[in-house]
Amino acid sequence: MSNQLPATKNSLKVGLASVDITPEIGVPLAGFGGAKRRIIPVDWLGRHPYATYFKPSVGILDPIRAKVMLLENSEKKCLFVSLDIVAVTARIVEGILQKTKNLNFSANEVFISATHTHSGPGTLSRNRIWQLLATDRFQEKIYERFLEGIKTAVEAAHSALVPAQLLVGSFRADGWQRNRSQRQGQFDPEVNLLLARSKNKRWLGGLINLGIHATALGMGNLKFSADIPGQMEQALVEILQAKNENSETSNVVTLFLNGAEGDVSPKSGGLEGMDKIRKEFAEQAAAALHHLRPVSPVWESGLKEVKLGKPSLCLKNCVNNRTLRWFVPKCWCISLAGSLPQITSIWHLRLDDLIFLTWPGEPTAALGLELKLRAQSVGFRQPWILGLTNDYLAYFTTPAEYHQSGYEACSSLYGPEGGSRILEAHQALLKV
Secondary structure (H helix, E strand, C coil), X not given: CCCCCCCCCCCCEXXXXXXXXXXXXXXXXXXXXXXXXXXXXXXXXXXXXXXXXXXXXXXXXXXXXXXXXXXXXXCCEEEEEEECCCCCCHHHHHHHHHHCHXXXXXXXXXXXXXXXXXXXXXXXXXCHHHHHHHHCCCCHHHHHHHHHHHHHHHHHHHHCCEEEEEEEEEEECCCCEEECCCCCCCCCCEEEEEEEEECCCCEEEEEEEECCCECCCCCCCCEECCHHHHHHHHHHHHHHHHHCCCCCCCCCEEEEEECCCCCEEECCCHHHHHHHHHHHHHHHHHHHHXXXXXXXXXXXXXXEEEECCCCEEEHHHHCCCHHHHCCCCCCCEEECCCCCCCEEEEEEEEECCEEEEECCCEECHHHHHHHHHHHHHCCCCEEEEECCECCCCCEECCHHHHCCCCHHHHCECCCCCXXXXXXXXXXXXXHC
16 A cells, blocks of 8 residues: 555655765866876876876775755656766766656756865866866766766655655854955855655755855865765754654755855865864754745746857966066957857746756856845745756856956856856846
């Protein structure tokens, strides 16, 4: 006899799953492009089976995981996937959709995000630019294992679907973030939570959203780790599992979805810094559970194309010295039109007075805060910015930030208006 409730328009099922997808030791880490991570000279002789440009990994601090949350009602589905990698490309999204085609997800039902850990595996991108800058040469065997692990997680979440309700809340993350571009206080300290609880009051897990670079371990680390996002996920798992103590035993799964973290770094670094943030997160998240509110199990999702224009690397923006910048002409730009697309897409998900707004890369905090204000102005109480979701096209800045040069401006490949074009596309979606 089935123990599931009859399906109605407003009935909701939620399934969560987590799968260890840590590759074998020796696969290089991705994210940092500096000398501490690089093999000098480049290994063209094949001394390392998986590493050419970057040093091979040497161990595991904590597992690299694929975490999945699947929502389903009688009319539609919504899939969230959080991966402990530096970035998700459109090709990865296409690969996941292909691997899970038996579950019939449509393009506007899928939100696949990178936590942006700089201690996750490389070798997953076919794009030569990303290979040279941060990820090392593409390895088909590692990539296929990676996709198979995600497929396993998605199928496990589907098998775990049970009737449930959703609850939402937020709290302020004081003292965890800093703006690395010296823009004092320029970051969003709001931590968003969307949690699922079964009909018998057992916590299943859910989503965490905060804008912060997952770089606490630094460039010198050569061991796999989910960094700060993994610490937050595990802390919330422990809190929820403790609350399930007297109910059915089941694994709790949580997913970290990064926000507008383009110029936002952790205030504390190293293992001690991660532990400090984990403890503070656990304390505040536990308190926030007492103030969660239910949300409707009915949602609307959609996507919109955005014309970004021709990508290029502006060399003037990569010169930090103000005097030297005067001698670099604005026209000194390297076209990347053959390597990166001119059109991207953005997604949205409306859930009661919540709205999830994706960004195909790393928006600065200023862009994220502006997008939140626009969403709030049309009635959304709790907007979530989902950076690094469904594609990766590097950094996006405001026009003013772009013309100030620096790392984020140098890495903004769609000019001063790239971020504005995505803002305006979201504005159009908000009016629908």
